[in-house]
Amino acid sequence: MGADVSSPAHSEGKIDGRPATFYYKRGDGDEETGLAWTEGYKVYPGSHWVKIPAKDILVVAGIKNTEDDYHFLFVEANPAVEKDSTASPVLFRSQTLTNPPSLLVNDHSIPSGRSCWEYRQTHNAVQPNFSVVLSTGSGTGLAKAVYDQLLKPMFDHCEIVEGKHYVVHTTTSESSITELIRDEILPRANLGVKQSLLLMSGDGGVVDTINVLLCAERSKDYMKPSLSVLPLGTGNALAHSAGITSDNTLGIRSWMCGEPRELPVFVAKFSPGARFLFDEARQERPLHLADGVQTAYGAVVCSWGLHAGLVADSDTVEYRKFGVERFKMAAKEALFPSDGSPPHIYNGKVKIRQSGTDEWVEIRQGQHSYVLATLVGQLEKGFTISPASKPLDGKLRLVHFGPVDGKQAMEVMGEAYQGGEHVKDERVGYEEIQGLRIELQEEDPRWRRVCIDGKIVRVEKGGWVEVSMGQKGVVDLIAPRTN
Numbered sequence: 001m002g003a004d005v006s007s008p009a010h011s012e013g014k015i016d017g018r019p020a021t022f023y024y025k026r027g028d029g030d031e032e033t034g035l036a037w038t039e040g041y042k043v044y045p046g047s048h049w050v051k052i053p054a055k056d057i058l059v060v061a062g063i064k065n066t067e068d069d070y071h072f073l074f075v076e077a078n079p080a081v082e083k084d085s086t087a088s089p090v091l092f093r094s095q096t097l098t099n100p101p102s103l104l105v106n107d108h109s110i111p112s113g114r115s116c117w118e119y120r121q122t123h124n125a126v127q128p129n130f131s132v133v134l135s136t137g138s139g140t141g142l143a144k145a146v147y148d149q150l151l152k153p154m155f156d157h158c159e160i161v162e163g164k165h166y167v168v169h170t171t172t173s174e175s176s177i178t179e180l181i182r183d184e185i186l187p188r189a190n191l192g193v194k195q196s197l198l199l200m201s202g203d204g205g206v207v208d209t210i211n212v213l214l215c216a217e218r219s220k221d222y223m224k225p226s227l228s229v230l231p232l233g234t235g236n237a238l239a240h241s242a243g244i245t246s247d248n249t250l251g252i253r254s255w256m257c258g259e260p261r262e263l264p265v266f267v268a269k270f271s272p273g274a275r276f277l278f279d280e281a282r283q284e285r286p287l288h289l290a291d292g293v294q295t296a297y298g299a300v301v302c303s304w305g306l307h308a309g310l311v312a313d314s315d316t317v318e319y320r321k322f323g324v325e326r327f328k329m330a331a332k333e334a335l336f337p338s339d340g341s342p343p344h345i346y347n348g349k350v351k352i353r354q355s356g357t358d359e360w361v362e363i364r365q366g367q368h369s370y371v372l373a374t375l376v377g378q379l380e381k382g383f384t385i386s387p388a389s390k391p392l393d394g395k396l397r398l399v400h401f402g403p404v405d406g407k408q409a410m411e412v413m414g415e416a417y418q419g420g421e422h423v424k425d426e427r428v429g430y431e432e433i434q435g436l437r438i439e440l441q442e443e444d445p446r447w448r449r450v451c452i453d454g455k456i457v458r459v460e461k462g463g464w465v466e467v468s469m470g471q472k473g474v475v476d477l478i479a480p481r482t483n
């Protein structure tokens with residue numbers, strides 16, 4: 001606590017009406033940054049200090065009709081998770097600060113203008129234009145607990161009222177989000193109504209949303225909705241890559257203080273006969289037809305080979321119980337098959353198109369292990385698949401490697417967990433691309449699975465997929481400001 005008494009980092013005031021001494025250490029990094037306070041105005045060597053790390057702070061907001069009182073909103077780790085894995089990881093907390101350090105107020109006040117969550121609400125709308133989506137099938141099923149223990153208490157504190165200011169939609173099936181967007185959000189967007197969605201889901205909730213919006217006819221009055229994400233899926237690639245998870249608030253700080261940013265999307269066109277697989281691949285459905293071509297949209301990844309296989313194989317009720325570990329478990333299974341055989345080598349032609357040319361160039365002729373085009377940096381926390389990607393930079397990058405044995409594939413994957421070191425590995429190709437075309441030459445349908453943001457599309461025999469950047473102006477993502 002080394003701040004000078006006159007420093008903007010130090011003040012004497014009150015906490016919930018009780019005299020207190022405050023110190024604030026600027027930054028958003030280690031546990032030492034944030035607010036520390038102790039009861040009373042006399043500080044002794046043995047004084048008890050309460051510390052609220054900067055990463056736990058939501059906002060500091062002035063209380064109306066007072067001079068120096070502030071709402072101090074933050075989260076706290078939930079001790080109940082040790083015994084109850086279905087509990088919310090963090091809980092909502094609030095205190096009233098009188099005369100807090102000015103630096104704290106400066107760093108954590110609600111930004112004005114487009115970046116303020118209030119800007120995105122229209123409280124006098126005929127019906128609420130703010131929808132909260134609880135995706136019960138996402139991740140390990142925490143959406144309901146996070147809503148009850150974190151989000152709802154925060155809304156209550158901020159006097160954001162269910163039914164008046166927002167509507168809750170709880171998913172009951174794989175098609176719930178699609179139906180909500182198709183039947184409610186899209187028609188109102190086409191009437192020019194400004195809408196916000198808070199998706200308590202992983203990447204799947206986002207890909208469901210963008211697919212409806214991009215596949216639809218949009219009117220000339222179309223007003224693009226803004227999406228916020230509370231990362232409650234398994235990989236949460238988009239949230240990690242957009243900086244939404246860079247604090248401990250489970251996306252709420254980004255929802256409150258982030259700004260609308262254009263969400264870059266890609267379009268994947270498929271040969272006739274391609275089908276979306278769902279319900280553990282027991283069911284299938286056709287893709288949307290755009291100008292007669294089977295089409296899907298994504299904001300994260302299009303892959304074929306090892307990555308698509310392990311995403312598909314691990315999307316079962318059994319595997320989902322293991323959270324993000326499910327990807328590693330499925331990877332082990334794919335790389336070291338229990339019958340002792342080597343991992344599958346994928347046959348097909350992989351072609352890329354680079355900036356400034358219409359020409360398709362074939363890479364790594366014939367055989368492949370891993371082919372992955374992505375718009376994001378991380379596919380899961382710490383798994384840096386594309387280290388050159390910047391948040392929402394709208395650049396498509398390709399990561400690929402050819403036939404390797406299980407041990408070598410594990411090595412390459414391990415390097416991706418070390419900050420994206422795999423892209424320096426001579427076995428790995430990594431480049432920015434404008435387009436990707438894969439012509440699959442596999443007999444077994446198992447090796448013809450393509451992953452689009454966690455969803456699986458099975459391509460028919462002799463089929464292909466072609467990926468390029470998609471349309472702009474359809475949806476915004478609320479993400480932390482980048483100054």
Ligand SMILES: Nc1ncnc2c1ncn2[C@@H]1O[C@H](COP(=O)(O)OP(=O)(O)OP(=O)(O)O)[C@@H](O)[C@H]1O
Pocket residue numbers: 135136137138139140171172173174175176177201202203204205208232233234235236237453454
């Ligand atoms: N009650 C439900 N029953 C069946 N499917 C559901 C249900 N609720 C949500 N879903 C679907 O499950 C999918 C969950 O995907 P989501 O991406 O949110 O989670 P995840 O796959 O665990 O995470 P990630 O994609 O980030 O790895 C969504 O596409 C959603 O439509």
